[in-house]
Amino acid sequence: MASLELKSLRKEFDGGSIVAVDDLNLEIEDGEFVTVVGPSGCGKSTTLRMIAGLERPTSGRIHVDGADITDVHARHRDVAMVFQNYALYPHKTIQQNMAFGLRMSTDMSAEEREQRVYDAAEMMGIEDLLDDTPGELSGGQKQRVALGRAIVREPDVFLFDEPLSNLDAKLRTTMRTEIQRLQEELGITSVYVTHDQEEAMTMGDRIVILNDGELQQTGKPTHVYQNPTNQFVAGFVGSPSMNFVDVEADPFDGGVRLNGADGSFSYDLTSGRASAFGDIAGGSYVLGIRPEHVAVSEGDVAGTDTIPATVDVVEPVGSDNYLYLDLGTESRSFDTEDAPDFIARVPADIEPEVGDVVQIAFDEDSVHLFETETGEAVT
Numbered sequence: 001m002a003s004l005e006l007k008s009l010r011k012e013f014d015g016g017s018i019v020a021v022d023d024l025n026l027e028i029e030d031g032e033f034v035t036v037v038g039p040s041g042c043g044k045s046t047t048l049r050m051i052a053g054l055e056r057p058t059s060g061r062i063h064v065d066g067a068d069i070t071d072v073h074a075r076h077r078d079v080a081m082v083f084q085n086y087a088l089y090p091h092k093t094i095q096q097n098m099a100f101g102l103r104m105s106t107d108m109s110a111e112e113r114e115q116r117v118y119d120a121a122e123m124m125g126i127e128d129l130l131d132d133t134p135g136e137l138s139g140g141q142k143q144r145v146a147l148g149r150a151i152v153r154e155p156d157v158f159l160f161d162e163p164l165s166n167l168d169a170k171l172r173t174t175m176r177t178e179i180q181r182l183q184e185e186l187g188i189t190s191v192y193v194t195h196d197q198e199e200a201m202t203m204g205d206r207i208v209i210l211n212d213g214e215l216q217q218t219g220k221p222t223h224v225y226q227n228p229t230n231q232f233v234a235g236f237v238g239s240p241s242m243n244f245v246d247v248e249a250d251p252f253d254g255g256v257r258l259n260g261a262d263g264s265f266s267y268d269l270t271s272g273r274a275s276a277f278g279d280i281a282g283g284s285y286v287l288g289i290r291p292e293h294v295a296v297s298e299g300d301v302a303g304t305d306t307i308p309a310t311v312d313v314v315e316p317v318g319s320d321n322y323l324y325l326d327l328g329t330e331s332r333s334f335d336t337e338d339a340p341d342f343i344a345r346v347p348a349d350i351e352p353e354v355g356d357v358v359q360i361a362f363d364e365d366s367v368h369l370f371e372t373e374t375g376e377a378v379t
């Protein structure tokens with residue numbers, strides 16, 4: 001077991017024209033399970049490969065338990081990596097596949113090796129498959145073997161590179177729980193890379209969000225969900241995405257009036273955390289509000305504490321309905337051109353007709369404002 005520290009870790013490709021990882025600083029505690037998430041190309045795999053020793057950093061250092069391992073060969077690092085494509089030897093038996101890492105890195109006796117493989121196989125529930133070859137196994141079984149092989153080595157650090165991407169949705173859910181159980185049981189410091197924000201949010205003790213090779217935010221999943229530091233994080237974490245609306249802010253004593261950028265509505269924030277916004281300078285901002293923090297009432301009388309909206313789509317999702325609304329102003333869903341304008345998640349008994357005008361109000365403790373230019377959250 002060990003702590004892991006990345007110090008200004010940087011990786012450039014193509015003579016510096018691609019910065020895959022941009023001076024990343026990260027401390028991971030002994031026994032912590034950290035998930036790393038971000039869109040395709042944000043540098044997740046490159047970061048992991050540098051920790052594993054499969055990629056040499058352009059600059060920066062990697063420390064395990066305080067010792068600098070940046071120049072240590074991959075084979076001599078106490079790090080085990082689990083890949084999306086399992087990376088099993090097709091002609092070797094499961095027993096041989098699992099024992100392979102031990103042969104490479106230690107000189108233990110054959111009996112001890114066999115016992116360690118059996119113990120790991122038992123832990124993964126694959127002890128009956130030890131004489132099979134990978135070709136005879138299902139995807140889920142192969143991933144258990146890959147996990148078992150990582151366990152056998154008793155590493156200081158576990159690295160997971162999208163290990164569940166090739167599995168179907170149901171198996172993925174089972175394996176998530178299994179990996180979490182395993183990690184808790186063994187207490188091994190783990191870094192788990194995924195592009196799936198839901199996976200990252202449910203599995204990690206802590207989540208790390210990257211974009212363009214840069215650290216955006218790190219923290220407990222619920223904290224990040226409730227307190228995103230910028231518009232990127234706010235839009236990336238949570239499904240459906242946070243709603244964004246361009247507004248002009250007009251602060252007054254005890255609150256702030258938000259005007260739709262094109263003058264189509266006026267909404268006063270006066271309570272909860274929103275009262276802190278009374279100190280901001282007036283001008284353009286982006287309002288952020290999650291679908292579950294939008295209250296909808298049926299009726300078309302607007303006030304300064306509600307905004308009229310036209311119902312475009314009603315999507316039932318069991319206990320709730322998602323209402324796709326048109327606020328008659330420029331609302332912007334995060335990063336997807338054809339995404340619906342504005343979504344409210346409401347109890348299933350609120351079921352207006354398409355074309356109805358409803359009134360929406362915000363849970364004022366859950367309203368976010370972002371700087372228009374920088375996307376930084378106003379706190």
Ligand code: ATP
Binds near residue numbers: 013042
């Ligand atoms: P994905 O989820 O798609 O795997 P990622 O977040 O893991 O993406 P990386 O694979 O780390 O991202 O890639 C980060 C950036 O570095 C991308 O722009 C990628 O094209 C680039 N890159 C990665 N490996 C190389 C390489 N060997 N040569 C050149 N560019 C590379």
